[in-house]
Structures are given as structure tokens and as C-alpha cells.
Amino acid sequence: MLSEHLALHTDKYQINMIYAHWINGSHNRKAVFEAYFRKLPFGNGYAVFAGLERIVQYISNLRFTDKDLAYLAQQEENYKPEFLELLRDFRFRGNLFSLQEGDLCFPNEPLIRVEGSIMETQLVETALLNFMNFQTLIATKASRIKRVAEKDVLLEFGSRRAQEADAAVWGARAAYISGFDATSNLLAGETFGIPTKGTHAHSWVQIFDSEQEAFEIYAKALPDYLSLLVDTFDTLESGVPHAIRTAKLLEAEGKRLGSIRLDSGDLTYLSIQARRMLDEAGLPYVKIVASNDLDENTMFNLKAQGARIDVWGVGTQLITAADQPALGGVYKLVERERNGVMEPTIKISGNPEKVTSPGKKDLLRIVSKESGKAIADYICLPHEDQARSGGKLRLFDPVHPYLKKSVKDYEAISMLQPVFAGGELVYDLPQLEEIRNHHQDQLNMFWPEYLRKLNPEIYRVNLSQEAWELKQRMIEEHMSQLEE
Ligand SMILES: Nc1ncnc2c1ncn2[C@@H]1O[C@H](COP(=O)(O)OP(=O)(O)OP(=O)(O)O)[C@@H](O)[C@H]1O
Numbered sequence: 001m002l003s004e005h006l007a008l009h010t011d012k013y014q015i016n017m018i019y020a021h022w023i024n025g026s027h028n029r030k031a032v033f034e035a036y037f038r039k040l041p042f043g044n045g046y047a048v049f050a051g052l053e054r055i056v057q058y059i060s061n062l063r064f065t066d067k068d069l070a071y072l073a074q075q076e077e078n079y080k081p082e083f084l085e086l087l088r089d090f091r092f093r094g095n096l097f098s099l100q101e102g103d104l105c106f107p108n109e110p111l112i113r114v115e116g117s118i119m120e121t122q123l124v125e126t127a128l129l130n131f132m133n134f135q136t137l138i139a140t141k142a143s144r145i146k147r148v149a150e151k152d153v154l155l156e157f158g159s160r161r162a163q164e165a166d167a168a169v170w171g172a173r174a175a176y177i178s179g180f181d182a183t184s185n186l187l188a189g190e191t192f193g194i195p196t197k198g199t200h201a202h203s204w205v206q207i208f209d210s211e212q213e214a215f216e217i218y219a220k221a222l223p224d225y226l227s228l229l230v231d232t233f234d235t236l237e238s239g240v241p242h243a244i245r246t247a248k249l250l251e252a253e254g255k256r257l258g259s260i261r262l263d264s265g266d267l268t269y270l271s272i273q274a275r276r277m278l279d280e281a282g283l284p285y286v287k288i289v290a291s292n293d294l295d296e297n298t299m300f301n302l303k304a305q306g307a308r309i310d311v312w313g314v315g316t317q318l319i320t321a322a323d324q325p326a327l328g329g330v331y332k333l334v335e336r337e338r339n340g341v342m343e344p345t346i347k348i349s350g351n352p353e354k355v356t357s358p359g360k361k362d363l364l365r366i367v368s369k370e371s372g373k374a375i376a377d378y379i380c381l382p383h384e385d386q387a388r389s390g391g392k393l394r395l396f397d398p399v400h401p402y403l404k405k406s407v408k409d410y411e412a413i414s415m416l417q418p419v420f421a422g423g424e425l426v427y428d429l430p431q432l433e434e435i436r437n438h439h440q441d442q443l444n445m446f447w448p449e450y451l452r453k454l455n456p457e458i459y460r461v462n463l464s465q466e467a468w469e470l471k472q473r474m475i476e477e478h479m480s481q482l483e484e
């Protein structure tokens, strides 16, 4: 759980390839890989990049122990002892560039770029994608939920249904980045400083002889910000009246019941009725929490129906990204060293979406100086300075080049930040609060049509003329080689 020691958290084929390169004498040749995803999850208009802190921890601690090496020797008889000695001395000495956590990101743009020896760039693929894919997926799901909740309070309740402990804890962090207000998971709270919140379970009520007794005992022990779960027997006939009685007892002691929680039945009807009963009892300050398999779609409907819910507890659907449980991010080779010189490389596919964009690339966000809003993301080769110098920029769709427009009076924001340089960490990991604020600033940079939950406008991600021509040229070269 949250292990720092993850050298073997890689696919066996990575070590096999590294071994074969070593036998071939090519393991120290240079390579450049880029990580990206091809399709946005949940039909959303953007994704929220997350996972960098975990990646930094992983790379900083990447060492093979005696135990790891003994295990590798046992797994593969072919591995020569000298190879295992090479692994013993392994440290990541390459460069890594990445988006910042909380950045909005889009399909087919480089989110992380790794440059270094074949050995080090290949080794890190599995873990890096594992962290990026999961955390970006959950941050994106959480961002959708936040768009619907708007100013309501969001509590992350997913731990018990998450795909194991790391997913619960890092998932809680991803949700917080995208605007959740608290988590029920204390380890996530302790590890990352996320505020923690909790109500109580049905078992608390069931264990006593009466609901009223259960509420009073709980109120006595934990009178501040108390939340009472009111649906164990009958929400409106029993739970809410008992909660009101408990609130009055608290008032007599100068204290206030914080909230009641609804966890079953028709949440619109029950919240409206409970609100009325609380108000009529002179308890307008008591908030209503709702939970029960909620997601952004149910929440949207509940709000449209006029539900009187102030606080939303969201678990399973968020933490498992239930409607799309994988992001599908990939890590592709874009440059290789040949005869001492770096050259672009391409992966051809019968499926045009899967043809890679060759060459090491930078990602610039083109932002209008007039509106302060993002116009497009622009992928160019590192030596290209047209966009960076603010010159008139021709944008065209890489798949349908006739879709074009020119922009001027813009700022080109460089999205890929240097994180490791020659193996040294050169990036100050921001505090979680800063990441959360950064995510909000990012959202403010986009017009609402890209942010809406249903059928959002597609944000432009364009290749520079030069990057596009390189791709076309390499496709044609490969095709003519195939024909020969
Ligand atoms: N007014 C509503 N409109 C749309 N969906 C709702 C509404 N009220 C509740 N839901 C959602 O419907 C789903 C199922 O609720 P349902 O009432 O069938 O089960 P339940 O309340 O868990 O049943 P039980 O009473 O046995 O616990 C949940 O995801 C819940 O959030």
C-alpha cells in the first residue's frame, strides 16, 4: 500500500527488451517517448491531468534491491549476472517533461515526454501510465460531478468500493484536485492534507434498541457538525422526526445539529419533505446530505427535479469511474538514436487514429490576449518558434486540414514543464491546495461550451505545419516501402 518501492511494478516485457538491448549493446542508445490518450472519457470535453506527484515519487525512488534482483534471476534463467549488476546500479538519469496536475488536457497531445537511454525510458512506461491513466480518469470524473454540484459541498465516499487501497487514496486526492471538498478516507487526509468528514452507518442505529437512543448517544459523543443518517427504518415517519428531536436537545445545550443524511428511496421527494419538516421545526440551518450510488447524471436529474440537497456523498461511481473504467493512455516512441543522431520514428496502423505523430514535440496552449480564453492547443517541434514568438499562426485540423483559421494577438503557454533533468528533480511539487486552485484557473481559461457535460464543443488540438508535414512524409515513405 502506497509503497515507495516499485522497481518491479513493470511489465516483464520491459525487462526482457532491456535485456535484449543489453545483449545487443544498444541499451544506452537514446530514445524519446510521449504519453497521451486518444479519446476523452465519459463524453467529456476535456480531461484533468493528474498523477504527476506519484510519478515523481516513483522515479525518485527507482532502485532494484537485492531481493528484486534475486527474483528476476529466478524468473528468467537467461538473464546473465552482469545484467543484474547493471540493474543494481540503475538510476533514472533522463529528462521528463509533464503537464501540471490540474491542467485541462485533450486527446492526442503529449502529456508527458520522457527522454533518456532506451533502458530508462522503456522501464518506466508501465508505472507511469498506470498512475497517469487512473488519476487523470478519476480527476476527470470528479470534475464532471463538480460541474453539476456547482457550489454544493462534495464528499468523496468511495474507499470501500475502490479497486484496492492505492486507488482509494490517490483517487480521493484526484477528486480533491477537481473540486471535491473532503474525503471520508483518513489515510488520504493524513497523507495529503485533504479535509476529512464522516456521518455514521446504518449499523450505528441498528445496534441500539431505538433510533432515538442511537441519535442521542451519538450526539452526546460528537455534538459538533453532527450528521444523522435518517433512513434506517423510515425516513419521514421515523428518521427525520428523531433527528429533529435530537436537534432540539442539542439546541438546549447551545449546540446545533449539522445535517441529516438520506441514503435510499426517492431523494428528490424525501429531501423536499425533510427540508419542509426541518424548516417547520425551526431548524433551517440543518443541511441535507444525500448519498446512494450517485453520479453526475443522477445529481443533475435530482437538481432538475428540485431536490433540496446541500451536500452530496459520492462513492462507487466516482472512485471506479464506473461508466468508463479506463482512460486508455499510451506511451509511444517518437524519436530514436541511429548512428549517434536522433531521428523521428512513426508507428503505422490500419486505424488512422492509431498512427503516431513522429518526432519530439512541445505543447503550447494558444490563449487570446483579448478574451483570456484558450483558442487551441498547438503541437510543434521543439525548434519551431513561430507560435512562441507570437507571430501570426495558421491553425488547421490535422485530420481535416481544410478546417483552418489564423490567429494573432495571443499568448502561447508552454504546457510541458521540466520535471527531471539528467535524473535531477528540477520541479517544485506544488501543494495540493495550489493544484486545486490551478485547476480552477484552468477552467476559467475555457469557454463554457467546452466544459458542458453533454455534447461539448470539440476543442482544437492542432499540429504545426512542420510536425504535420513530417508525419505525412513518414507515412508516405513507409507506404512506398511496403509497396516495393
Ligand atoms: N428522484 C430520483 N431521480 C432519479 N434517481 C434517483 C432519484 N432518487 C434516487 N435516485 C437514484 O436511484 C438509484 C436507486 O435508488 P432506489 O430507490 O431504487 O434504491 P435504494 O433506495 O437503494 O433502495 P433501498 O430502499 O432498497 O435501499 C440510486 O442511484 C439513487 O441515487
Ligand SMILES: O=P(O)(O)OC[C@H]1O[C@H](OP(=O)(O)OP(=O)(O)O)[C@H](O)[C@@H]1O
Pocket: 157, 158, 160, 161, 200, 201, 202, 203, 263, 291, 292, 293, 294, 313, 314, 315, 316, 317
Ligand atoms: O453509494 P456510494 O456512492 O458508493 O456511496 C457510499 C455508500 O456507502 C455506504 O453504504 P453501505 O451500504 O456500504 O454502508 P452503510 O451500511 O453505512 O449504509 C453509504 O451509506 C453510501 O450509500
Ligand SMILES: O=C(O)c1cccnc1
Pocket: 157, 158, 184, 197, 198, 199, 200, 261, 291, 313, 315
Ligand atoms: O461518512 C459517511 O457518511 C460515509 C462514509 C463512507 C461511505 N459512506 C458514507
